[in-house]
Amino acid sequence: xxxxxxxxxxxxxxxxxxxxxVPGAGxxxxxxxxxxxxxxxxxxxxxxxxxxxxxxxxxxxxxxxLYLVVVNSPGWERxxxxxxxxxxxxxxxxxxxxGLRVNLELMAVCxxxxxxxxxxxxxxxxxxxxxxxxxxxxxxxxxxxxLGLPMIICLLIMIxxxxxxxxxxxxxxxxxxxxxxxxxxxxxxxxxxxxxxxQSVHPSQRAAARSLGLSNAxxxxxxxxxQAVRRVVPPLLNNLVSLQKDTGLVSIGGVxxxxxxxxxxxxxxxxxxxxxxxxxxxxxxxxxxxxFTDWTTARMNRRQHQGGTV
Amino acid sequence: MTGTTDDAVLxxxxxxxxxxxxxxxRDIELAVPAHSVTALIGASGSGKSxxxxxxxxxxxxxxxxxxxxxxxxxxxxADQDAxxxxxxxxxxxxxxxxxMTVLDNITLAPRRVHGVAKAExxxxxxxxxxxxxxxxxxxxxxxxxxxxxxQRVAIVRAxxxxxxxxxxxxxxxxxxxELVGEVLAVVRDLKEQGMTMVLSTHExxxxxxxxxxxxxxxxxxxxxxxxxxxxxxxxxxERTRQFLSRIVAAGRLAG
Numbered sequence: 001x002x003x004x005x006x007x008x009x010x011x012x013x014x015x016x017x018x019x020x021x022v023p024g025a026g027x028x029x030x031x032x033x034x035x036x037x038x039x040x041x042x043x044x045x046x047x048x049x050x051x052x053x054x055x056x057x058x059x060x061x062x063x064x065x066l067y068l069v070v071v072n073s074p075g076w077e078r079x080x081x082x083x084x085x086x087x088x089x090x091x092x093x094x095x096x097x098x099g100l101r102v103n104l105e106l107m108a109v110c111x112x113x114x115x116x117x118x119x120x121x122x123x124x125x126x127x128x129x130x131x132x133x134x135x136x137x138x139x140x141x142x143x144x145x146x147l148g149l150p151m152i153i154c155l156l157i158m159i160x161x162x163x164x165x166x167x168x169x170x171x172x173x174x175x176x177x178x179x180x181x182x183x184x185x186x187x188x189x190x191x192x193x194x195x196x197x198x199q200s201v202h203p204s205q206r207a208a209a210r211s212l213g214l215s216n217a218x219x220x221x222x223x224x225x226x227q228a229v230r231r232v233v234p235p236l237l238n239n240l241v242s243l244q245k246d247t248g249l250v251s252i253g254g255v256x257x258x259x260x261x262x263x264x265x266x267x268x269x270x271x272x273x274x275x276x277x278x279x280x281x282x283x284x285x286x287x288x289x290x291x292f293t294d295w296t297t298a299r300m301n302r303r304q305h306q307g308g309t310v
Numbered sequence: 311m312t313g314t315t316d317d318a319v320l321x322x323x324x325x326x327x328x329x330x331x332x333x334x335x336r337d338i339e340l341a342v343p344a345h346s347v348t349a350l351i352g353a354s355g356s357g358k359s360x361x362x363x364x365x366x367x368x369x370x371x372x373x374x375x376x377x378x379x380x381x382x383x384x385x386x387x388a389d390q391d392a393x394x395x396x397x398x399x400x401x402x403x404x405x406x407x408x409x410m411t412v413l414d415n416i417t418l419a420p421r422r423v424h425g426v427a428k429a430e431x432x433x434x435x436x437x438x439x440x441x442x443x444x445x446x447x448x449x450x451x452x453x454x455x456x457x458x459x460x461q462r463v464a465i466v467r468a469x470x471x472x473x474x475x476x477x478x479x480x481x482x483x484x485x486x487x488e489l490v491g492e493v494l495a496v497v498r499d500l501k502e503q504g505m506t507m508v509l510s511t512h513e514x515x516x517x518x519x520x521x522x523x524x525x526x527x528x529x530x531x532x533x534x535x536x537x538x539x540x541x542x543x544x545x546x547x548e549r550t551r552q553f554l555s556r557i558v559a560a561g562r563l564a565g
Contacts, residue, residue, distance in 0.1 A: 031333075034324065037373040043386050202408075203453075 085273040092265050092274035099261035100281055102175070106247040106257075110182045111240055117183060118190030125191070126198060128216060139191075146188035151246060155181045159253035174253025182250075186243055193235050197228035230300055237293045241286050258282070318377075319344050319475050319506045320365060325374035327357075327364055334360045336530045338374070342475070342508055342523075347501050349517035349538070350510040352527035353553065358510035359402075361527070362479045365508070366399050379474065395423060398468030402480040404460045406452035406467070412439070413448040416467045424471055431470070438466045442496055458489030465496055476500065478509035494520075514557050518542050526550050 033041075070076065124132075124139040146154070158181035163172040171177065201224045209219035251260035258281060262274035318341040327335040335357045342348045350358045363369040365376055367383060367390050376384045383393045407415050416435040420426040426434075439445050442462045452460055461481055468476060478497065482490040494516050500507065501520055511517050517524055517538065524541040526534040526549075534541055534550045545551050 031326070034373050036375060040384075040386055047386070 082272050083276055085271055088265070088269060088271045088273040089277050092262060092277045095261040095265060096258045096274065096278045096281055099256050099258035099278070102250075102255055102257040103244065103247045104285075106175070106179050106182065106250065107240070107244045110179050110186070110247070111243060113183045114186045114190050114239075114243070115236075117187040119194050121187060121191035122194035122198060123220070125195060126220070143188045143191055146185050147192070149185065151181075151185050152249060152252070154185050155249055155252060157181070158184075159250075175250060175255045178250030178253050178255065182243065182246060186239065186246075190236065190239055193232050193239065194228065196235075197232035198224055200231055201227045230297075233297060234293055237289060241289060244285060245282060317344055318342055319379060320508065321377040321380075322361075322365070323375045323377070325361075325364065325376060326372045327360055327369060328372055334530050335364070335371075338530075338532055340525060340532065340535075342506060344506055345504040346506060346522040347520055348508045349521035349524045350508065350527055351512075351514065351517055351524060351541075351553075356527040357530045358527055359479055362399070362477045362508065362510060366397050366477055367393055395471065396474040398471065398473035398476045400461070400464050400468050400476070400478045400481050402483050404452070404457075404464045404484075406460055406464055408451065408453055411449050411451055412444070412455070412463050415452065415463060416470045419467070419471050435466065435470055438469060439463075441499075442466060443492075456489065457485050458492050461485065461489075461493050462496055465493070465500075469500075474506065476505055476507045478507060478511075480510050480512065482511065482513060512557075514542070514554070526553065528553070 073079075121139050121143060124135050125143075127135060155178055158177045159174045162170065162177055198220075205223055205227065206219050209223040210216070214222065248257050248259040251257050251263075256264070258278045259275075262278040265274040266272055320340070320342040322338050322340040325335055325338040326333070338357075338361060340348070340361075350361065352358055360369060364371050371384055374384075375382050378393060378396060382388065383390075407418070410418065413432060413435055416438070417426075417428070417431040420431040420434070421428060436445065436448060439448055442465070444459060444462055444466070447455060447459060447463070452463065455463065461484075465478075465481070481497075482493050485493060490513065494513065497507070497509070497516075498520055509517075509521075519538075521538050523536060524538045525532050526541060526545075526547070528549055534545060534547050541550065542554065545554060
């Protein structure tokens, strides 16, 4: 009898009788929860109900206080008309959504490019050997430069500076140039995130991979990077959300994105509701993204780690 | 069995634990009297580690109860941190904190949990390290130590808070025979000093020598339990005999 079959259909825990075990506790009988377990579960259910009740009361109370403070403030009437005007909201919504297309396209295209370029930069900086010294130096210099360069200045240089060169064959489209500026700057941020992830993988993992005969690059590709990337998914998402909002900055080149669309309507009507509409639209985009990351990281943890209550 | 159930430091009553459909522990009954050593033996996957994790409340049991000094610790009303303050655990893979020196690893809990002053905690840590032959390693980082040294540091860390009970989960499994010897010598010393311990091990010779009672776990049940002379010398169960004969064949029941 092996351990495997023993777990299957064991007749009874015979040895236990020596120390006066629980009567009728043979494993052949179907398991029936004891009174102790049932009492414990009842108690836990009560606690859960109580927690839910407290949470609901606390949330409701907070919401009520906030509501009363805002509504009873002296300027509320005026604020409501300028910021929460349904008429202007409906007028602005289609324009804002049309502008949002620009944001989404920029985010999708630039996001992919930034991930690739950022990862490349991080990898270049981990290259070993004297031959690669210039590569390492260049990558480091690039990251240092673009980490420090203010986003808005980078955009201005790209959108106004590049067309001023009058180079043939180079685009003057502010959307493309603005997107390029986003990629340049964000790649530096993202490469630092990747590098932090790579460095957080314990050296013993590299040792194990190298001792299996994997080359430095293979160890990176199959052992270090997969662990590093999983670890940095939350901060990367943080960068993506930040990028999503910064895509609006290309409007300084005249591209009409969601925020700029709102601004146009506001300048015509002197009502700020369109801004609020565009803000809400951005928030609605962010929420599913963060929930999705929470879900993927939680699933990863469940699969890889031993269970437990702490 | 030694002692009555009343003076048991740790007591398990009909403990049941399952992961999904798989029942890992089934109606486990166990009493660990004060100043005694209980050895859990059995094949890998027989539930030894899960039993330890349950006793330290790292896993929630499905049914039954676990009592520490007669007080039920599996009661949902029990303060889990307070319970864990009274139990020391040494893990198979050491689980030292790699970003802290040996001394910081040891003094973390005394200082942050028990509120011992820094100087006092360090003096006590150095005293323990000295006793375990590690006085020179106080300022080293764990990754720079050998496996045996790391495991002894882990034991010191568990002892530094003066626990009522020590759980040792296959603490020599990752060590070579020479290092096994130095770690087991520490456990022997602890027994002399009257520490109550539960240990799971594959070192049968050691279990036979140091344990006051031996439990043979198989498929999540305690199949055989008693003083080492009985379990090793005159096992009642066919399965125990089988397990032990394989161990002998593998040359691990020396001593």
